[in-house]
Amino acid sequence: MSLDYLLDAAHWSGPDGFPHQILEHLRYTGLALLIAMVIALPLGVLIGHTGRGAGLAINLGNAGRALPTLGVLMLILAVTGVGLKPVIGALVVLAIPPLLTATYAGVSSVDRGVVDAARGVGLREPQIALGVEVPLALPVILGGVRSATLQVISTATIAAYVAQDGLGRYLFDGLAVRDYPRIVAGAVVLAVLAVVVDALLALLQRVVVSPGVRPRAGSRRRTALPQPER
């Protein structure tokens, strides 16, 4: 039975066990997402708020999505050698487009009437961006974060190609020694991990998004804040 490897208690401890590899996998994912967010979120807010460079952001985002992650990995590998750098670099490149486009789209779709009102009561531009636009755009931005997280968590398996750990170890090593139960175990753990992380992010989304802009209130919001004619 192919689930033998997964269910064997011996594989759930030690330096080659699932807990260690899951933590490593999450470490690469978290590190790559953190770097990508530091780059993409401020940039997205800036572009969404000012409306400047929107074409550039969209095109950059689309071009970024077209980049094959394995290709980027190899490109960085040729410069840095094996290690964590090419992995994180490739994953950051993967995570930036969904974060950037979601942030830009969320911020720029905030009702102009609300922004004008904020300006009217005397808020300065940074206050408008961070205090009004970002909270209103939060559901969309967090949607981008979740989509980026899912992509990165599933692609972080490539770390194993350049001698790093993570759940990709089970896929690459299992294939090298033709141990299919091991491959299945790695794939199942990865799939479950992705679903669990996504569920946690969904929970986070509920907690941090202001009740007034929750998607549940979407219909009310549309009537309360009509889209401007363009």
Added chain:
Amino acid sequence: MSRTPRPRLVRRALLGATLAGALALTACGGSDSGSDSPFSSGSNDAGSITIGSANFPENELLMNIYAGALEAKGVKVETKPNIGSREIYLKAFEDGDIDLLPEYSGALLAYLSGKAGPPKDATSPEQVYDALQKVLPDGAQTLTQAAAEDKDTLTVTADTAKKYSLSSIEDLAPVAGQLTLGGPPEFRERQQGLVGLKSEYGLTFKSFKPLDAGGPLVISALKKGDVDVANVFSTDPTIATEGWVSLTDPKNLFSAQNIVPLIKKDAVTPQVTEALNAVSTALTTEKLTALMAKIVTDKQDPKTVAKDFLSENGLG
């Protein structure tokens, strides 16, 4: 933006897709009655010989040489390069998807001997070849082996060799605990790998980095110092160009490794035997190393290099 995005719907769809994927995966895993290989397709035309190769350049070169020599004799061939490690391509061979493979006598013997390990007294090319005959799978045979050898080696840079005064694998014993070893992923679990290095030489390295089989990853990792010791093939021209030191193997863990055609008995015809034996007769370690230099150093296409070799030796 003409519509307010609806993340909830998107979220539902995403979650649904992920769950469906997970279910599909477990379903695949559960239904492996009989063959456990996802590759077995059983495409095997009568009268045509399918030649496979492992996932490293030299083996692909040998595959192309075999293919060219057979074609010159009017045999129809099909090639399947870059299949993977021995664990994978031998399974494809046993399943009948592959008829012919360029193999390495000692490594094949060690693999087919399984947990018991290869016979300790089989070290010379002839002894290894004879021992190999006893463990070949049903319906398989080997033809004449070449004088050419390509051994697995443990190789270090000149600096490392000097620093720890290393010339043989035995010299690693006092320092292995401080050194990182790089090799293909399968090296960790093979007798001719970490298992044998521990049982034969008592070596336990600080860590093992799974890279590739004598390919660009392992070569660049040794060059850049990401690993201290690397599993490099003896025919790799980089050893000479970088001035690296391949450690000798006094306990013959990596026994004789002559290049030998492994073939299905039902694919053997007089023409096939004649063509492949002529290749084996022509192939020496010097010639193979020179061919590898053309591929690795001069970046030539393995197919072109194979063609040149065949025409120079009057085989194609």
